[in-house]
Amino acid sequence: MNRRRRAARAVGLVIVAVWLPLLVAGIVSLRSRGRLGEADVLITSGPYAYVRHPLYAGLSLTVVGVGLIVGSVSVVLTGLGWLLVTRLWSLHEEKSLARRFGPEYAAYRSATPAIVPDVARVLRLRRRSG
Numbered sequence: 420m421n422r423r424r425r426a427a428r429a430v431g432l433v434i435v436a437v438w439l440p441l442l443v444a445g446i447v448s449l450r451s452r453g454r455l456g457e458a459d460v461l462i463t464s465g466p467y468a469y470v471r472h473p474l475y476a477g478l479s480l481t482v483v484g485v486g487l488i489v490g491s492v493s494v495v496l497t498g499l500g501w502l503l504v505t506r507l508w509s510l511h512e513e514k515s516l517a518r519r520f521g522p523e524y525a526a527y528r529s530a531t532p533a534i535v536p537d538v539a540r541v542l543r544l545r546r547r548s549g
Contacts, residue, residue: 442477
């Protein structure tokens with residue numbers, strides 16, 4: 420295996436190690452939030468404390484990581500394409516959330532990144548909870 424391929428595989432493993440747990444946490448959190456779009460409260464804990472769209476980010480970037488691991492450009496592009504589609508869809512969802520939750524959602528949105536967590540914020544949150 421050449422150097423470039425080993426590097427791509429290593430990056431893919433790191434991506435999967437970071438994003439797969441976020442995806443799983445997002446799936447588990449579905450139980451607490453009820454039917455999509457029908458929650459009575461704004462969920463800002465669990466994976467939603469780190470990013471506003473953990474399912475979209477986790478799935479898309481896990482696919483990118485798997486593509487790098489197996490050496491498939493088409494899988495990497497599929498993951499990136501899905502990330503773009505879900506980010507565009509999330510803009511629509513966020514308008515609805517802003518209408519439903521008003522200032523509470525505005526504060527959450529300004530403090531929490533959409534897709535890629537703010538590492539410094541993650542470390543602060545972990546220190547508070549640990």
